[in-house]
Amino acid sequence: MMLTVLTLIVLINTNMAIFPKVCLSGEIFASKECCPVPEGYVDKCGGPERGYCNDIVVNIVDSTDGFTGDFERFQWPTTFFNRSCQCLGNFDGPDCSDCKFGWSGKNCTNQTTRIRRNILNMTVEEVEQFKLYLIKAKNTISDYMIPTTLYRNMDDGQQPMFTEISVYDFFTWFHYYSVWDNIVKHSGASPDFAHSGPGFPTWHRSFIQLWEMALQKVSNNEEFALPYWDWAGEPNCTICTDTYFGKSTDSLHNFTVTGTFANWPAICHDFENLTQHGELCSNTRPSLNTPRIQRNPGGNESPELQVLPSKEAVYYALSVTDYDVIPTNYAPVYNNWTHSPCSFRNVLEGYADSENQTGLPRVHQLHNQVHLYFNGTISVIANAPSDPIFILHHVNVDRILEKWLRRYNVTADQFPDTSAPLGHNRYSYIVPTFPVRTHSDFFKKSHNLGYDYDDIDEFGLPLDPIEREKEIMAVNKMKKCRVPNGDSVKK
Ligand SMILES: *[C@@H]1O[C@H](CO)[C@@H](O)[C@H](O)[C@H]1NC(C)=O
Ligand SMILES: *[C@@H]1O[C@H](CO)[C@@H](O)[C@H](O)[C@H]1NC(C)=O
Ligand SMILES: *[C@@H]1O[C@H](CO)[C@@H](O)[C@H](O)[C@H]1NC(C)=O
Ligand SMILES: *[C@@H]1O[C@H](CO)[C@@H](O)[C@H](O)[C@H]1NC(C)=O
Ligand SMILES: *[C@@H]1O[C@H](CO)[C@@H](O)[C@H](O)[C@H]1NC(C)=O
Ligand SMILES: *[C@@H]1O[C@H](CO)[C@@H](O)[C@H](O)[C@H]1NC(C)=O
Ligand SMILES: *[C@@H]1O[C@H](CO)[C@@H](O)[C@H](O)[C@H]1NC(C)=O
Ligand SMILES: *[C@@H]1O[C@H](CO)[C@@H](O)[C@H](O)[C@H]1NC(C)=O
Ligand SMILES: *[C@@H]1O[C@H](CO)[C@@H](O)[C@H](O)[C@H]1NC(C)=O
Ligand SMILES: *[C@@H]1O[C@H](CO)[C@@H](O)[C@H](O)[C@H]1NC(C)=O
Ligand SMILES: *[C@@H]1O[C@H](CO)[C@@H](O)[C@H](O)[C@H]1NC(C)=O
Ligand SMILES: [Cu+2]
Secondary structure (H helix, E strand, O other), X not given: OHHHHHHHHHHHHHOOOOEEHHHOOHHHHXXXXXXXXXXXXXXXXXXXXXXXXXXXXXXXXXXXXXXXEOOOOOOOOOOXXXXXXXXXXXXXXXXXXXXXXXXXXXXXXXXXXXXXXXXHHOOHHHHHHHHHXXXXXXXXXXXXXXXXXXXXXXXXXXOXXXXXXXXXXXXXXXXXXXXXXXXXXXXXXXXXXXXXXXXXXXXHHHHHHHHHHHHHXXXXXXXXXXXXXXXXXXXXXXXXXXXXXXXXXXXXXXXXXXXXXXXXXXOOOOHHHHHHOOOOOOOOOOOOOOOEOEOOOOOOOOHXXXXXXXXXXXXXXXXXXXXXXXXXXXXXXXXXXXXXXXXXXXXXXXXXXXXXXXXXXOOOXXXXXXXXXXXXXXXXXOOHHHOOHHHHHHHHHHHHHHHHHHHHOOOHHHOOOOOOOOOOOOOOEOOOOOOOOEOHHHOOOHHHHOEEEOOEOOOOOEOOHHHHHHHHHHHHHOOOOOXXXXXXXXX
């Protein structure tokens, strides 16, 4: 405890977070207002032309599903801050000095579309450059800090306890915090703001996009776009070579990796033990004792996890027309949403059968299957982003979401607005974004967010004529998803 406080003082003196550093000094933190004055301006939020300071209004008070305990993520972010910058026009960021996704230039008037490419189509030099950006992110301190303990230990806001973290590890921590179980367990399940519900695709879309933006800043390359790895139908992990993300080594069954990311520290590996002690992962400065990332592709003893998802499984996901459905009575369990049959989200996330194309509950398919296939750091949900393959995997998951959004040309009203689990409703703020964003903000075609994929057209179909024909035929011949007891599935 003492150490944390001392560290904090030093940090505040040198500069002044999940929150921006500038809002974490004692007085500002206690006021619950995070409305910084951007450099070169005299007014908060760059007012009046860039933005103004405003109350944060929680759009929807999500059901707590009977949870009790620590609620700092509930009604996010108002436990910590209840006022923040409301940016105008194309301005964005904690002090409105950034541009909204897809805009650039001093006044954010230049519209840009960045193209996310298949990593296997990039030159060796381009791959090398991407890897250098990741290393730079791992070695650069973020403008944001993360809490070292629960808010309830911060003397009702009088004693901010935050620490610095690298730009890369900030994202690992961000993911961990969305999953971390600080609320008393209910029937064996724990709240998860990022998975097992309608918000899974949009939570990860926001996450990947914020990460992409952070890499653009760190590399001073505004044009940079993250690559994807299209794992569907791959016989093996094609990017597990030293040119890409490294081979696995079996030395003493540690399954560490070779190449650029050998010895890449994996923070928060001990989160389960910490959770049991009611503590947050706060040991974010990697040391020699921090475990390294590990993976052993195809090494799990379960045969279904020794292979990657088939192309047919992706075609099946694309054939499911409903985004997500209210849980039916089909298989009541705690989080009924992972048992929602015939839901695109559930199929994509991997809690429904896509290999045999029934759409019925099944835990290890598509997105989940890829995580588990690696049998290592990326297979443990909370700190999975410690392995950079996480990025390539999730950009591909986002690409499948994009194909689906374009194919069905959906509007925001397809996204459940009141019935979803904690943090997963259409207008719930995505935990722990700050400034806040909603799922609805990301449930739109990617050109609205300033990016595109290299291989798909406006209908989400492959540009390659052979792939296109194959996909159209395959999706058309998929059987329509049906709930076994004959109940009709309503949105
Ligand atoms: C925000 O929090 C402060 C400090 O607790 C409180 O005084 C103020 O009333 C709150 N404002 C809103 C809009 O909730
Ligand atoms: C940006 O906007 C300001 C204020 O409207 C204007 O003075 C300035 O010339 C603009 N800069 C550019 C590069 O457009
Ligand atoms: C707008 O952005 C494009 C692509 O990033 C760049 O090539 C161009 O120079 C920019 N234009 C202005 C006026 O900043
Ligand atoms: C998959 O990769 C592993 C390790 O890279 C290798 O040992 C194995 O032979 C490969 N399997 C196939 C089917 O290519
Ligand atoms: C592998 O694991 C063993 C025992 O757990 C440990 O002593 C050794 O340092 C590890 N090696 C590497 C390279 O991590
Ligand atoms: C678990 O966490 C507690 C509290 O931080 C610590 O005292 C203990 O050493 C940890 N145990 C292990 C096995 O890491
Ligand atoms: C799951 O479904 C069952 C049966 O419909 C219902 O009783 C239960 O409340 C649901 N649980 C949640 C968390 O929605
Ligand atoms: C698909 O069906 C076959 C035959 O019924 C079964 O053996 C297999 O486990 C199923 N696989 C999946 C992924 O559902
Ligand atoms: C790796 O596979 C082994 C063998 O199936 C399994 O016991 C272990 O839990 C897996 N580890 C991870 C992290 O997936
Ligand atoms: C999508 O729907 C909008 C109206 O909601 C319509 O203007 C547009 O043409 C449609 N696009 C496609 C590709 O069907
Ligand atoms: C990738 O490269 C191959 C040739 O190397 C080309 O046929 C294919 O169209 C490229 N794909 C994309 C998405 O650019
Ligand atoms: Cu995740």
